[in-house]
Amino acid sequence: MLVAFWVTTFALGTVVCCILYATQLQWSKRQNLPPGPPRVPLLGNIHQLPQSYQYKFFVQWAERYGDVVYAEFFTRSTIVVSSVKAACDLMEKRSAKFSERPRFVRIREMIGWTGNIGWRPYDDTWKRQRRWFQQLLISASALKSHRPLQEHEVRRLLYDVVQHPADFISHIKRYAASLILEIGYGHTVTSVEGDEFIQLVEAGIHEVFGGSGAGSALVDFFPTLKYIPAWLPGAGFKRAALMAKEAIAATEDIPYKSVKDAMAAGVAKPCFTTAMIQDCLKKGALTFEDEDDIKGTAATLYAGGTDPIVTTITVFVLAMVQHPDVFRKAQEEVIQVVGEERLPEFSDRTSMPYLENVLREVYRWRPAVPTAAPHMSSEDDVYRGYYIPKGSMIIPNLWAMFHDPEVYQEPETFNPERFSGMNVDRYDDPRRIVFGFGRRACPGRYFADNSVWILAASLLATMDVRKARNARGEEIAASPKFHGGTVIRPEPFVCDIHPRSEKSRELILAGKDIVTAQL
Numbered sequence: 001m002l003v004a005f006w007v008t009t010f011a012l013g014t015v016v017c018c019i020l021y022a023t024q025l026q027w028s029k030r031q032n033l034p035p036g037p038p039r040v041p042l043l044g045n046i047h048q049l050p051q052s053y054q055y056k057f058f059v060q061w062a063e064r065y066g067d068v069v070y071a072e073f074f075t076r077s078t079i080v081v082s083s084v085k086a087a088c089d090l091m092e093k094r095s096a097k098f099s100e101r102p103r104f105v106r107i108r109e110m111i112g113w114t115g116n117i118g119w120r121p122y123d124d125t126w127k128r129q130r131r132w133f134q135q136l137l138i139s140a141s142a143l144k145s146h147r148p149l150q151e152h153e154v155r156r157l158l159y160d161v162v163q164h165p166a167d168f169i170s171h172i173k174r175y176a177a178s179l180i181l182e183i184g185y186g187h188t189v190t191s192v193e194g195d196e197f198i199q200l201v202e203a204g205i206h207e208v209f210g211g212s213g214a215g216s217a218l219v220d221f222f223p224t225l226k227y228i229p230a231w232l233p234g235a236g237f238k239r240a241a242l243m244a245k246e247a248i249a250a251t252e253d254i255p256y257k258s259v260k261d262a263m264a265a266g267v268a269k270p271c272f273t274t275a276m277i278q279d280c281l282k283k284g285a286l287t288f289e290d291e292d293d294i295k296g297t298a299a300t301l302y303a304g305g306t307d308p309i310v311t312t313i314t315v316f317v318l319a320m321v322q323h324p325d326v327f328r329k330a331q332e333e334v335i336q337v338v339g340e341e342r343l344p345e346f347s348d349r350t351s352m353p354y355l356e357n358v359l360r361e362v363y364r365w366r367p368a369v370p371t372a373a374p375h376m377s378s379e380d381d382v383y384r385g386y387y388i389p390k391g392s393m394i395i396p397n398l399w400a401m402f403h404d405p406e407v408y409q410e411p412e413t414f415n416p417e418r419f420s421g422m423n424v425d426r427y428d429d430p431r432r433i434v435f436g437f438g439r440r441a442c443p444g445r446y447f448a449d450n451s452v453w454i455l456a457a458s459l460l461a462t463m464d465v466r467k468a469r470n471a472r473g474e475e476i477a478a479s480p481k482f483h484g485g486t487v488i489r490p491e492p493f494v495c496d497i498h499p500r501s502e503k504s505r506e507l508i509l510a511g512k513d514i515v516t517a518q519l
Contacts, residue, residue: 034079034386036070037061044072046221052484055370055399058082062400068386074221077392079377082400084407084433090383090394091375091437099439100376102393105223106216110241111208113248115296117443118304118373129297132279133443136272137183143446146183147346150451153178154343154458155511161463162508165497169314172455176309177302179451184301185255186262186269197255201302204251207244209486216240251303252295273298305444308435311368311489312452319362319414320465321478321495326416327465330358331500334460340503344457346450355457357416359449363402364430365414370399370488372436396437402430462504468494 037045050057058080061069067083081087091098099122107113117133120126136142153175160171170192178189181197189195216237219225230238255273262268263277273294280290320327337351338344349356375394382388403411408418435445442448459465467475480491499505 032382032385032387034068034070034383034388035065037065039072042074044074044076045078046073049073054484055397055488056484058371058395058397059400059403062397067400068383070386073393076221077389078395079388079392080395080397082397083404084401086383087396087401087433087437091396091440094381094383095438097379097381098375098377098394100378101440102374102376103220103223105220105226106237106241107208109223110219110226110238111244111248113208113296115252115292116300116303117297118300122378122439125293128293129300130443132272132276132297135279136275137444137447143450146447147450149179149182150454151343151345153182154455155508157455158343158458158462158508159511161497162499162505166494168317168495168497169492172313172317173306173310175455176306176313176451179309180302180305181255182271183447184272184298185259186271186274187255187258200254201251201299204244204247205303207240207247252299256291256295256298272301301444304442305448307487307489308368308442309448309451311366311487312362312448313455314490315366315368316359316362316452316456317459317465317495317497318478318480318490318493319358319365321467321493323414324466326358326414327460330355330416331460334457338461340501341507343507344454344461346454348457349453352457354416354420355453355460357419359453359456360419360430361414361416363434364408365402366482366488366490367398367402367430367434368487368489369434370397371486372396372398372433373440375437375440396433398434401433462499462508463497464500465495465497468496 037048039045040047048057058069059082061071061080062082067081067086069080069082071078071080079090081090101119101121103109104119107116108119113119117126117129120129137146156178157171157175160174161168164171174189174192177192177195177198181187181189185197187197189198192198219237226238228235228238230242232238259268259271259273260277263274268274276294276297277286280286280294320330333352333354334344337348344352372395375396377388377390377392377394380388380390402408405411431445431449435442435448467478469475476494478493478495480493482488482490499508
């Protein structure tokens with residue numbers, strides 16, 4: 001009996017010591033968390049976070065606590081990163097530990113939007129989707145194959161602007177939508193108004209992000225809320241998620257079915273979806289998992305690709321209206337290269353260094369997505385002596401990186417000259433990070449940048465862009481507010497955009513037959 005007593009006592013003592021040691025070790029680690037704002041029980045720092053312009057609020061934290069800030073939103077550990085070096089150190093040099101995504105309970109588990117590569121965990125399906133993107137959108141051969149489409153859609157946009165100059169923002173939206181839907185499904189967009197695919201996708205995106213009460217945000221912090229019955233008072237977020245689930249399923253199923261029907265009829269145009277189907281058929285009949293992956297991957301193109309292109313081009317036009325000296329200098333460079341008889345081509349790009357600087361400044365000055373999509377740490381780590389807990393959400397604040405006065409003098413000033421004569425290495429060029437970091441960088445980044453460049457060059461070659469005037473001949477200021485959400489697009493503004501010469505008008509109108517023809 002005595003022996004058994006001492007054995008039991010020793011075992012219990014060992015367990016207690018292990019628990020105390022683990023507790024002490026965890027406490028010691030948490031004493032070395034990165035600096036950050038004071039937290040309150042339960043809420044953490046969530047009560048301090050504004051509903052809009054969060055990227056500017058995070059700048060205040062960076063100014064006070066540094067470029068790596070620790071905060072808690074309810075119980076979720078969060079690291080806000082505000083320098084290029086820290087972001088690249090964590091999400092690129094340590095990508096094995098920082099390539100996961102947060103759980104996204106509402107989007108993935110309640111709505112079922114699991115096929116979008118942007119939300120997916122770093123798993124085998126993600127790797128498969130990434131391989132498709134590499135083959136069909138990232139590789140040099142893929143990018144080259146898309147150039148005829150991009151040049152065709154630019155001609156259509158120029159023609160539309162000549163016909164209806166006041167609707168230039170709508171023309172930019174059509175340009176981006178047609179590029180994405182043509183690549184994804186072989187679907188040409190002639191107008192954003194009434195296009196069935198655009199209406200379908202926009203309706204789905206609105207159901208997901210249109211707002212549906214506080215529960216929509218809370219469920220990501222308290223996942224058990226997803227089990228609340230939809231009929232309960234206050235469960236509007238649950239009912240909204242069910243509606244969004246149907247809408248997202250339609251955005252994936254209907255375009256996919258149209259491509260499959262066209263393939264069966266022998267009239268399908270080569271596109272992202274046909275290529276993925278053919279890739280899967282090499283291994284036998286399509287499985288449910290195959291089709292689910294294909295639908296999700298194709299739908300990702302429009303959901304993630306249109307807003308950055310539209311916003312970047314719109315900001316480019318706005319900057320040209322506000323800075324006529326920059327516009328003239330860029331226009332002179334483009335005309336010197338292409339002359340009066342043709343439109344710019346991709347082979348001209350290396351001959352237009354000033355335009356490259358203008359676009360670098362556009363990306364820096366008003367990045368379409370001011371905080372890159374969050375990463376998550378898949379294991380504990382230590383950075384600069386600071387402890388980063390496993391499961392921490394990592395928020396890269398691009399706005400802070402691009403508006404750091406230590407890096408960019410007078411960051412609010414639009415000044416392409418800041419890049420002139422500069423050794424623009426991979427970290428200095430804003431385009432290097434504006435599309436995200438490491439393994440999670442946007443797979444369409446090179447296609448998007450090419451789409452922005454060819455349109456910007458073509459506008460400069462053929463159009464004059466300046467401030468509009470009212471009936472009294474007075475200039476109308478183009479100083480729109482920028483939305484403070486996930487995408488910071490400018491509010492609608494007016495400008496005077498028209499062919500810069502009769503030759504330019506003739507060049508644009510001469511392409512009418514090309515514009516009206518299907519690729």
